[in-house]
Amino acid sequence: MTAGPIVVKIGGSTLGSHDTTLKDLVTLQQQGQKVVVVHGGGNVISQWMQRQGIPPRFVDGLRVTDAASLEIVVAVLTGLINKELVSTLHQLGGRAIGISGIDGGMLEARIANPELGLVGEINQVNGDPLQAILEGGFIPMIAPLARHCDDGSENAGSALNINGDTVAGELAHALAAERLIFLTDVEGILDGSNRLISRLDQRRANILFQSGVVRGGMIPKLSACLRALERSPVANIVDGRNPDALLDCLRGVSTGTTIIGTSIIGGG
DSSP: OOOOOEEEEEOGGGOSTTOOHHHHHHHHHHTTOOEEEEEOOHHHHHHHHHHTTOOOOEETTEEOBOHHHHHHHHIIIIIIIHHHHHHHHHHTTOOEEEEETTGGGOEEEEEOOGGGBSBEEEEEEOOHHHHHHHHTTOEEEEEOEEEEOOSSSTTTTOEEEOOHHHHHHHHHHHTTOSEEEEEESSSSOBOTTSOBOOEEEHHHHHHHHHHTOSOTTHHHHHHHHHHHTTTOSEEEEEETTSTTHHHHHHHTOOOSEEEEOHHHHHHO
């Protein structure tokens, strides 16, 4: 059985002047590594919402999305951000195809928490479109949206906003990824004294998750790591603002948080 791809989640906030993530992705592709990329864009979405007079709201790190907000989310994620990333990758010598979770019926979801509005919880992943893109020699660049499942409700078949971290975790799980890597704008997971936790096993990560120490935007990241670790050996949360952060992580010199799956602990 061939190893699964590496799943990388990049946040819009990490893509600055010192960021080398896109160059690192091209390097990995040229080395023959299969990589699936999920991108965020929360900061840009918030900026566009504010321009339209819509104040951004969050619950447990997840964006509350009404109908007017969803129009902005879809336009910004699938249009502006996705195509800029694909264009830049090609400019750097890479090969990428930009899609969303709606395309090819990749992600199906339903509204699980009405308090969040048009935000989906994924209930089905179809990895075939990603496998086809990877086999064609391209990096799939995925905007985190899903299609509402056909459940007879008024939202059946419509687009739903999905947290990008959640999408990365579900794809890593579905593809039995070799590794899940979050490139974010913080050091990694911090303990109650704001000190970096460099290494966790799955059991300690679960305890940390339930203890309330992990807050805000780190909640969906750690949750996604735990989901991925059901089928993947390792997950990383690293500071994507550091040069060569992605390559360093794969070389084993990551400075962030590494979470090891139980199967690896048991096997070693």
